[in-house]
Amino acid sequence: MQPMAINNQRRKLLKSSLGAITLSPWLTACSSAPNSDKNAVLISCSRTANGHFGAVVADNEGNPIHSVPLPARGHGVAITPNGELAVAFARRPGNYMQLFNIKTGVSYPITPSMPNRYFYGHGVFSSDGLTLYTTEGEKETSQGVIGVYQLQGTQLIKVKEFSGFGIGPHEVIRVDNMTLAIGVGGVHTKGRVPLNLESMKPALVYLSTSSGEVLERVGLADHKLSIRHLSLMDDGRVLCGQQYRGEPEDGVPLIAVHRRGEALQQLNAEPEEWLRFNHYIASIAVLGDHVVATSPRGNCYGVWNLKNKQLIEIASLADASGVVVNSRDNLLPQWHISSGTGKVITRSENGEMVSHQTNVMWDNHWSQIPPTVI
Template identity: 55%
Template sequence: MVTNQTRRSLLKAALLGAAVPVLPFGCSSVSPQTNREPALIGCSLQGKQKYSAVVADKWGMPIQTLAIPERGHGVAIRPNNSSGLNQAVVFARRPGNFFMVFDYKTGQQVHLSVKGKNRHYYGHGVFSLDGSLLYATEGVSSTSQGVIGVYDALNGYKKIDEFSGFGIGPHEVIIMPDGRLAIGVGGVHTDGRTPKNLNTMQPTLSYLSATGELLEQVELADKQLSIRHLAHDGDETVLCGQQYRGEPDEYPALLAMHTQGGRLEQLKAEPEQWARFNHYIASIAASDEWIIATSPRGNCYGIWSKQTKELVELSSLTDASGAVFMGDEFRLSSGAGDVISQAEPSEKTTIQTLTQWDNHWSSI
């Protein structure tokens, strides 16, 4: 992500002259004030060394704000099912020291879990389909050996298991519709945030069963493409976004897609278009037709056709951050406070939320 100083400069530039027309509440026939139910959760920056988890309505307008101890990253939302619980979990940015469980309707903290000895959190997690377990990406601090921590959500989020044996430096974990876990394994050993093994990286997209059995691993030909952020299309296709750790003047493809038993297929764009993403993909969201991905480092986002794998739109967005697919529209957040609603290429509206959105969004 960009530094706080860079972020402040970008915010100032955005306030002086936005490139996209800002509408008060988009072009929907429904005003945000008429529907204030929680729909989106993300992290935000509140000022120097002040961080929050923010619950917003479907337009990205804040409803609840909860202070968190450190800078946050990803958010996992517990399936409500029949429990009646309205719980979400915010994870600290890597190498993270905590995750916090909270009620997204009241804004009250439910549980705070602090990292164990010689462990750290990588910033992401996901619930099992029935909401009984929380899976979190973790690492052995001395080696970056990957761990999926398993927590019992029915009994105070007590840690009950660890899955390992799939590589080093896992970042995001998602759950597939059949209950399998997909893990973006970055392959990077770090001391804090400093990489130590860029010449020997072994990134993979790895799949585990719900009990931790390694089912499948696939790789990209370029081993300096660190696989980090994931999404799926609601069915069997996984999208993965990469951070390129190779030569600074090379611009390989940063997005790939995969279905079980197949190979990773890279999405298409020209080198100068990939250069706009500045070697980094943050959030990804997908529908059955479109794939959307953001780059805060590149201050942009792109839309690809899922069928052709071709880039069909590349747009500027200052500190582009979260991306989710809701109903029949994408929602995008930014560190400048803009929220974009986009149904398909060239059909978008923008509102200003005055919230400095940071990293990712999750939809309830």
């Protein structure tokens, strides 16, 4: 299936699903007053039926508490470890990031990209919450940059950059206080049009947080597997979800796991099962011995057993978007899985599920708010 056909299919799914939902004043206004009766648990970027965009603070079931308007489509959200502030990043190739207060919904002045830079949709705070690391790229070359920003009051001030690790970085996570992991997609683009598919060099790269030195770099045998989305496991291993840039009929593995000093190991499924994900993994989250990965293009999510690396289930979910593990409030840890049609699924590791319908068109990623915010 060609990309344009995929996009049209997603639009039709969203339109038909939203037709049965009554849009609330919150959705059409794109902002709201905080609801103090609910606990803030989740944050995601969103889209609205009338063409607006926002970052949504939601409760445990995905019901919106308040939202922050965004000037264009957002993507990932970074949260300070104390749970007070968050930053929503523009979808690549983007030109803004928006800092806001999680508890009040108050937003602060937009931080624009530098004239010769794009934001690539993701970032992560240091453990003390004073430094923000963002994925960026040079406009003309897509050479990767990690922007390093200091949080000064309610301003993000760029203090330095790390570069020289590859083309087209996407998600960045903090492995520990001294190490970042970056999904380097390897794709040079003009806007969103790829220009170097035959020569792309994706990689999972580890950088020093202090110097930007490349500490380790690993890749996959198939150079058209663009490494994009990451998740950190409790034992320090990193999971990465891929976007395949090869032939439409190829059913190739889209998820791999990495332990420092070793090779990437791919998770297993049959080729026809991999094709169900339509060559794209959007979000990935680990709970115990299992991983859930979503695919909005495949309208599904998958569950793998990490002990034997085998796929155990593919579940249909129209425009499957974000997934995050909620381990708050003395509850058993569970996945929260969102959809662009507003559906929110809460799922335990043993497979028990509860489904909620919200009035939010969730975008590709969810972040859990630390329990310090009440």
